[in-house]
Amino acid sequence: MFGVEVSQLFFYLLSFIIIVSAIYVVSLRNIFHCALFLVLCLFSVAGIYILLEAEFLAAVQVLIYVGAVSILMIFAIMLTSRLANKKIMQSNDNVTVAIFVCAGFLLTSLGSFGYTVWKVVDSPLPENNTLTIGKLLMTDYVLPFEVVSIVLLAAMIGAIVLARREKI
Amino acid sequence: METFDYNLKLIIPEMFLFVWALVVIVFDISSKRRNSDSVGYLTMAGLAITAVLLYNFHGGISFNNMFSSDILALFFKVIFLGSAFMAVGSSFGLASDKIKNHRGEYYGLILFSTVGMMFLSSSNELISLYVGLELTTIPLFVLAAFYKDKKTSVEAGMKYLIVGAFSSAVLLYGLSLLYGFTGTTDLTMIKINLSLLFLSAGKIGPGLILAIVMIIAGISFKLALVPFHMWAPDVYQGAPTPITAFLSVGSKAAGVVAFARIFVHGLIAFVDPVMKPLDWGIIVAVMAAAAMVVGNITALRQHNIKRMLAYSSIAQVGYLMIGMVAVSELGIASVGFYMFMYLFANMGAFAVATIFEDKTGSSSISSYKGLSKSAPALSACMAIFLLSLTGIPPLGGFAAKYIVFAAGIQAGYYWLVILGLLTSVVALYYYANVIKTMYFSDGNSDLKINIHPAARLVLVIGVIGVIIFGIYPEPILNFAMESAALFALP
Numbered sequence: 001m002f003g004v005e006v007s008q009l010f011f012y013l014l015s016f017i018i019i020v021s022a023i024y025v026v027s028l029r030n031i032f033h034c035a036l037f038l039v040l041c042l043f044s045v046a047g048i049y050i051l052l053e054a055e056f057l058a059a060v061q062v063l064i065y066v067g068a069v070s071i072l073m074i075f076a077i078m079l080t081s082r083l084a085n086k087k088i089m090q091s092n093d094n095v096t097v098a099i100f101v102c103a104g105f106l107l108t109s110l111g112s113f114g115y116t117v118w119k120v121v122d123s124p125l126p127e128n129n130t131l132t133i134g135k136l137l138m139t140d141y142v143l144p145f146e147v148v149s150i151v152l153l154a155a156m157i158g159a160i161v162l163a164r165r166e167k168i
Numbered sequence: 169m170e171t172f173d174y175n176l177k178l179i180i181p182e183m184f185l186f187v188w189a190l191v192v193i194v195f196d197i198s199s200k201r202r203n204s205d206s207v208g209y210l211t212m213a214g215l216a217i218t219a220v221l222l223y224n225f226h227g228g229i230s231f232n233n234m235f236s237s238d239i240l241a242l243f244f245k246v247i248f249l250g251s252a253f254m255a256v257g258s259s260f261g262l263a264s265d266k267i268k269n270h271r272g273e274y275y276g277l278i279l280f281s282t283v284g285m286m287f288l289s290s291s292n293e294l295i296s297l298y299v300g301l302e303l304t305t306i307p308l309f310v311l312a313a314f315y316k317d318k319k320t321s322v323e324a325g326m327k328y329l330i331v332g333a334f335s336s337a338v339l340l341y342g343l344s345l346l347y348g349f350t351g352t353t354d355l356t357m358i359k360i361n362l363s364l365l366f367l368s369a370g371k372i373g374p375g376l377i378l379a380i381v382m383i384i385a386g387i388s389f390k391l392a393l394v395p396f397h398m399w400a401p402d403v404y405q406g407a408p409t410p411i412t413a414f415l416s417v418g419s420k421a422a423g424v425v426a427f428a429r430i431f432v433h434g435l436i437a438f439v440d441p442v443m444k445p446l447d448w449g450i451i452v453a454v455m456a457a458a459a460m461v462v463g464n465i466t467a468l469r470q471h472n473i474k475r476m477l478a479y480s481s482i483a484q485v486g487y488l489m490i491g492m493v494a495v496s497e498l499g500i501a502s503v504g505f506y507m508f509m510y511l512f513a514n515m516g517a518f519a520v521a522t523i524f525e526d527k528t529g530s531s532s533i534s535s536y537k538g539l540s541k542s543a544p545a546l547s548a549c550m551a552i553f554l555l556s557l558t559g560i561p562p563l564g565g566f567a568a569k570y571i572v573f574a575a576g577i578q579a580g581y582y583w584l585v586i587l588g589l590l591t592s593v594v595a596l597y598y599y600a601n602v603i604k605t606m607y608f609s610d611g612n613s614d615l616k617i618n619i620h621p622a623a624r625l626v627l628v629i630g631v632i633g634v635i636i637f638g639i640y641p642e643p644i645l646n647f648a649m650e651s652a653a654l655f656a657l658p
Contacts, residue, residue, distance in 0.1 A: 108378065109378055111374070112373065112374035112375045112378045113378075115373045115374050115375070116349075116372065116374060117365065117369040117373050118348065118349070118375075119361070119365060121351065141295060142174075142231065143179075143230075143231040143234050143296055144296040144299040147287055147299045147300065148299055150280065150283065150284075150303055151299065153280075154281075154306055155306050157193070157273055157276065158306065158307060158309065158310030159310075160273075161273045161314075162325075166317075
């Protein structure tokens with residue numbers, strides 16, 4: 001696809017965008033802006049997937065997260081007049097503790113990944129991995145694939161029950 | 169072209185229960201939600217038929233090793249079906265009163281969750297295991313918030329949703345790391361690949377420990393094991409009482425079987441002497457000890473019966489995990505056996521709490537005053553269930569604790585067993601306190617409690633289970649031993 005240097009450059013650029021926009025998502029005071037930065041963040045993650053040659057994952061990321069989930073969130077915010085133009089507090093008294101916990105977790109995981117022996121697959125990636133994923137989903141992984149649809153059905157029924165206005 | 173074996177026969181019980189859940193929902197809608205009892209009976213019938221189907225269709229592997237219908241799965245599926253049956257049976261009071269508009273969805277979601285547990289217990293592979301876990305918990309979020317107009321119930325649902333989503337994320341991260349190390353999601357292959365990796369490289373490094381810790385944390389959230397238990401009391405108190413019961417037995421059993429599959433099967437190599445430094449047993453042992461101490465001590469101070477039972481169930485998981493960390497055939501058998509006895513006693517105790525709450529609207533322990541005079545049978549049942557939870561011979565709980573402790577001693581966890589014995593004494597105090605309130609305090613004795621026939625059936629099943637299997641535990645114990653033999657442990 002790209003030369004190694006170019007793809008590395010893109011990797012760092014995308015990572016930078018992801019980190020900055022993720023920080024904005026959890027720190028801005030206008031919830032609408034937060035949602036927009038979330039879209040940017042998720043979109044850049046799709047870019048990382050493309051760099052990793054996982055085209056299918058990138059497409060799914062754009063369709064589901066950037067397309068469906070974020071748009072739904074933005075709709076929800078715009079339709080809720082209480083939220084649309086209001087300043088909100090995104091932090092509470094526990095913010096210091098949270099920063100320490102997150103930093104600790106980050107350092108621990110970075111440290112431990114560095115000292116770890118990883119299993120390396122030498123063989124090149126399959127030419128058309130979307131096709132392979134499709135085949136696998138319908139053969140080896142057909143059971144979890146079908147069970148996921150039951151999960152969706154259950155979630156849908158549950159959401160309707162909770163959201164429905166009751167007749168009194 | 170590869171060959172696939174789709175033995176659809178093996179998933180007939182699950183498919184049937186799924187279809188039955190839809191039947192229940194449609195029946196409720198098409199009957200214009202008039203019949204308050206028939207939907208419940210229909211659900212109970214479905215669970216009973218599934219048990220019969222399970223008896224006829226089990227044994228074997230299907231879907232390329234993804235669905236393993238072995239004895240361990242069978243054993244736990246009986247527990248899931250039993251707990252769903254008893255939860256549904258004790259729901260009739262609230263179905264005719266509080267959830268009139270959504271009976272079908274209520275029962276249907278219980279069945280969906282049960283289907284998820286059944287898939288989970290059979291999965292021999294990380295992806296289907298995770299999907300099964302999600303199918304187990306997502307309906308439970310909704311069920312916990314089912315009293316939409318009650319603040320506590322909505323809070324319970326919300327808390328459970330957030331904690332559940334967070335723990336799933338942690339678990340998933342751990343599982344994906346495990347996949348990264350081994351290049352496979354099949355648990356048997358994970359075992360082999362990890363051993364090979366360890367033997368060839370001489371070490372795997374701290375990344376695997378991180379993965380193990382994250383998987384332990386993720387499942388411990390589901391099990392409400394200390395220190396991941398904070399959500400449990402609030403959720404248990406706010407949720408409808410039969411759902412609390414179902415959460416505390418069914419979903420815990422699901423967590424236990426997931427734990428057994430991942431750790432005792434997939435990561436078993438790490439209790440071998442060669443790879444001992446990466447042992448997960450000691451982490452879990454410490455957590456079990458903390459659960460026994462924290463659960464029992466905090467339960468002492470509770471004034472609400474559901475909160476008290478919540479903390480007691482935290483402690484019960486602590487006892488149960490003694491059997492798990494023993495990592496022996498007896499240990500795994502004792503875990504199954506303990507869960508089975510816990511099913512009867514805990515579902516029974518919650519059923520009594522439900523009946524009482526339906527009648528009086530209260531779940532504080534002090535309102536149980538003088539219950540022995542107004543409802544002698546009900547209080548006798550409650551006393552039996554609580555004594556079994558304490559572990560008083562000759563009830564089921566005693567046999568269960570005895571075997572778990574025996575497994576712990578056999579594995580050399582003396583300190584854990586001693587702690588278990590000491591905390592059992594503490595537990596006696598708060599369980600006995602409820603019995604004392606019922607029998608030796610004066611209250612209004614003109615309280616009239618009519619027990620619905622279905623709830624009566626639940627109580628009878630509970631009492632019979634606790635007493636019969638307490639005196640004569642061999643059949644269940646043999647069944648549990650047979651299921652534990654699957655892992656080919658010492």
